[in-house]
Amino acid sequence: MxxxxxxxxxRTKALEDVLSILIHACQPLTLADIAESEELDSGADKATVYRLLMKLEERSLIRRLGLHDRAAYYTIILPGEHSDYLICNDCGRIEKLDISCxxxxxxxxxxxxxxxxxxxHELEFFGQCPECAQ
Structure with missing residues (x-):
């Protein structure tokens, strides 16, 4: 905050809720994931959540991931921490790269x-996940 x-x-309750949801998420989340979260106690609607995400992204507090023709995913940017991702071209699945950068x-x-x-830097690798490759 x-x-x-x-x-x-x-500082608003909606902003606090969105940041808390992103901070505690174990993976990147979509707008729908955040807007429909039970942890969104403020009652903010989807449009409000979207506007907050855009403001957070503009100020480099969150990172937008994903393919251009699919839903965007959002993840928090924490000072001194950094994550790279694998993204499936077929299903859109996103996984954190689990090796040193x-x-x-x-x-x-x-x-x-x-x-x-x-x-x-922001690093994203695109390809086919194991399930889609079968």
Missing amino acids: ERARGAGLR PVEALEKQIAKKSGFKKLY
């Missing part, structure tokens, strides 16, 4: 050589 306020967002060393090298500060 502190980061959201620092980014210029007004292969790009972190390259990111540090680029930052050092270019002089860029606060450098970050």
Whole structure:
């Protein structure tokens, strides 16, 4: 909530609920997942949740994942933490990549050589999940 306020967002019950849902999720969630969550105590409707997600994404507090022709998935961005994902082209399934990030060393090298500060990356691999490949 502190980061959201620092980014210029007004503290509301709906914002608190959306952030809490994303923080406690074990996987990326769709708009519908969030809007229909039992943990959305504020009673915010789907349009309100969508507007909050757009504001959070614009301020780099959450990350939007997914294929362009499928539902978007959202995941929280936590300072000092980073996740990369595998995305199935067929069913849209999204899994967190469970290996150390292969790009972190390259990111540090680029930052050092270019002089860029606060450098970050988002890595998504696309393919077929085991179920769709059968």
